[in-house]
Amino acid sequence: MAVPLVYNLRSVRARWVSAIVAVLGIAGTVGVFIAMLALAKGFQSTLVSSGSPDNAIIMRAGATSEMLGSVTLDQVKVLQDDPSIAKENGQPVMSPEVVVMAPFPLQSTGTDANVQVRGVSDKALRVRSNIHMVAGRFFQPGLLELVVGKNAASMYQGVAMGDTVKFGGGTWKVVGVFDAGGSAFDSEIWGDAHVLSEVYKRPDYIFQSVTARLTSPAAITPLKDHMSTDPRMTVDVQPEIVYYSKQSQGLTTLIHVLGGIIAVIMGIGAIFGALNTMYSAVSERSREIATMRAIGFGSASVVTSFIFEALFIAFIGGVLGSVAALPLNWVTTGAMNFQTFSHLAFAFKVTPGLIATGIGFALLMGLIGGVPPAIRAASRPVAQALRDL
Secondary structure (H helix, E strand, O other), X not given: OOOOHHHHHHHHHHOHHHHHHHHHHHHHHHHHHHHHHHHHHHHHHHHHOOOOOOEEEEEEOOOOOHHHOOXXXXXXXXXXXXXXXXXXXOEEOEEEEEEEEEEEEEOOOOOEEEEEEEEEOOOHHHHOOOOEEEEEOXXXXXXXXXXXXXXXXXXXXXXXXXXEEEEOOEEEEEEEEEEOXXXXXXXXXXXXXXXXXXXXXXXXXXXXXXXXXXXXXXXXXXXXHHXXXXXXXXXXXXXXHHHHHHHOHHHHHHHHHHHHHHHHHHHHHHHHHHHHHHHHHHHHOHHHHHHXXXXXXOHHHHHHHHHHHHHHHHHHHHHHHHHHHHHHOOOEEEEEEOOOOEEEEEEOOOOHHHHHHHHHHHHHHHHHHHHHHHHHHHHOOHHHHHHHO
């Protein structure tokens, strides 16, 4: 015979003060837990969304990031003739690119942040068709002109539309702002690749990477095969989306580890709060427990009843913690990408999956905090409990 659930609900209402303490402890833990996961999810989503399954990125063999890449002009010419590369009007849709770091002060603090400045070709917007200009125009090849991502324009000083900025030994004019759909490119500054190399006194025939539009996502396999069998091509070819997914792993793993440690520490405190609440319930309800056992409710029913009560309290705490984390959704922040050592703007991303994970974590805390008191309640001798009354 099962204990009616309404009994547990009335019990929670009767001891609302201790129940609220347990709920708030669990809610705080879940809120912090979801916030950390949302931070990692936002960072990962921003980088992964930078890649397109229709694009391939080509770098020096063994290079783990564009900053370490090296592709020569001769190798670019070989790539241009590859049948796996999409063509428009007979011209390959590809962009040989140069990547440098330049310090720009943050609007929020005034301290310098490493900003990724990308030298691209005039086909960059055709290669990355999800990027479009929202203000001004694209730079003219051969001139000291820049276009900036929408996050860069709002986050860094001196790079708003129409500003003149000095870096790398050149004086540049910001002539446009582009929207990259919330990807990592929104935090970048773009200029002409040849001009950027000249300003930074780099060889004009060396690029860090080449991004190319494929004839289809499946064309990545024959492109890899062609490059691996050509002795002139000491390069690595990978889908752009895979490259950016790898770029997100370092910081995402760190956030998950730190978030897990914080959640465990806070969770221990929340579990003790739940234990205290449930042990208090057992002590205060000795008469009720003994009476239920005397009229035929078995030990399993009593254990189930108390575990349900603990899970109900935990569920309320999990829901409140999730609601508290929701305002973080799409709040923009910034961090350094350890793979490139560049500053990246991204938004917290609170997803239904993260909310479900948070509530699941709350129920786990409730279960751990509810089982020992439940077992204690069920193991009390009925005759002794009745005599104590």
